[in-house]
Amino acid sequence: MMRASGVLLSISSLPSRYGIGCFSAEAYEFVDQLKEAGQKYWQILPLGPIGFGDSPYQSFSTFAGNPYYIDLDRLVSYGWLTREECEAVDFGQEEQFVAYGKLYEGRYGLLQKAYSRSHMIQNEEFKQFLEIEKEWLEDYALFMALKNQHNGRAWSEWEEDLKLRDPKALDRKKEELKEDILFYQFMQFEFRRQWKDLKAYANKQGIKIIGDIPIYVSFDSADAWANKELFQFDEEGRPVAVAGCPPDGFSATGQLWGNPLYHWDYHKETDYEWWMKRLAFCFSMYDTVRIDHFRGFDEYYSIPYGAQTAVDGHWEQGPGIGLFQKALELFKDKEIIAEDLGYVTDTVRKLVNDTGYPGMKVLEFAFDSRDSGSAADYLPHNYGKNSVVYTGTHDNETVIGWFCEGLKEEEKEMVRDYLCDHFTPDDQMHLPMVCAAMRSVSKLCVIPMQDLLGYGNEARMNTPSTTGTNWRWRLKKGEFSDELIGKLCSITKRYGR
Secondary structure, rough: OOEEEEOOOOHHHHOOOOOOOOOOHHHHHHHHHHHHOOOEEEOOOOOOOEEEOOOOEEEOOOOOOHHOOOOOHOOOOHHOOHHHHHHHOOOOOOEEOHHHHHHHHHHOOOOOOOOHHHHHHOOOHHHHHHHOOHHHHHHHHHHHHHHHHHOOOOHHHHHHHHHOOOOHHHHHHHHHOOHHHHHHHHHHHHHHHHHHHHHHHHHHHEEEEEEOOOOOOOOOOHHHHHHHHEEEEOOOEEEEEEEEEEEOOOOOOEEEEEEOEEOOHHHHHHOOOHHHHHHHHHHHHHHHHEOOOHHOEEEEEEOOOOOOOOOOOOOEEEOOOEEEEEEHOOOOEEEEEOOOOOOOOHHHHHHHHHHOEEEEEEEHHHHHHHHHHHHHHHOOHHHOOOEEEEEOOOOOOHHHHHHHOOOOOOHHHHHHHHHHOOOOOOHHOHHHHHHHHHHOOOOOOEEEEHHHOOOOHHHHHOOOOOOOOOOOEOOOOOOOOHHHHHHHHHHHHHOOO
């Protein structure tokens, strides 16, 4: 990885005509803008179909793609939809925010029409896709068809024979739900085809894609339903314990994520086969992979199933270097970023160092008086070259929201003293922060689009442990202006990126 920079922007946050960012003309335009701005990377959020809380980190499958990202205009160009049909659907009235309820109500109906007109079952490329991807695709499509038949209820609430995957019951449902299954397979085929085209275009323009692999999968997912041996489940398919984070200065009761925990002894016995397939899939989709919650591979926080908070959890030993020795053997020439944020112990630092992967540095963390012990790790003069620096991530306040609303006056002074900047107005402090990240020695610098624009917390992507208002922000057409592109290009050249 050469000294370079990039921009963090979820696919969902792109401008588009139909309620959410997707693989449309605007995505290709954004690639062109990144190139013009001198960037080399585009970091996105997980691409999976979203589940609870509209979160891309709670997906129905670790291998499937989000049907919302399918470009409807391309389906119009195929003759499978008309422009009038697309424009007749209410996708929500707010240009800058995704209305997920409206999307759910409107988009699947259009995709169903496109499928019925596509005669996809006769398409040779589709048949090849079904064969190549059948190891995960058959379970996923059946899972989604069953979920639809059960009015969206989690698989743990299905009939016993379906919940525990009785072969006769599954065969019966495969026949009964044949058309629904094909519809879900069709959406995955079109998603993959459109994504591959967009990624190929980005790569041709000199832009690499950084994708995100969540450490955990959702309990209500095809992965958990079809592969119970991978997880800490009892004989009835119930989790023994679930994932989260302990109480800290940011949350008195910790974070209860609810994801099933891995049965790491089984993974070790199988030489981490499922994880290697997962990584191989990610490298077929992205150029660089950011592994989320890396510290969970050293030690993970285990919370008893049924607990209301994370208070009664405890730490358990993760797989450690064993998993990554296998990964380094199979993917030695691939770029991986370790998301080593949070409470970082000496053993976590050792694991990151032993893998050789660059860890993450977040500028906002450097000026937190509640956590002065580790804050120094995030000050730019303490970085090593083998790191990736961000002003903030999708889970943080925007820089302007953080500076203007989140900091005490003495903390603001700490920031200004460090940056030698006592003149920039509070609502413009994103600019010196972006420059501080850009001029650091970190070999890669990634700036969230909201911080380039200097937006406040109204543009925040996610507030952990909350639901209902997250993952909604979108870039309006024209906001990534020629002026901003020129400014970003100038900063990038100035600091040798």
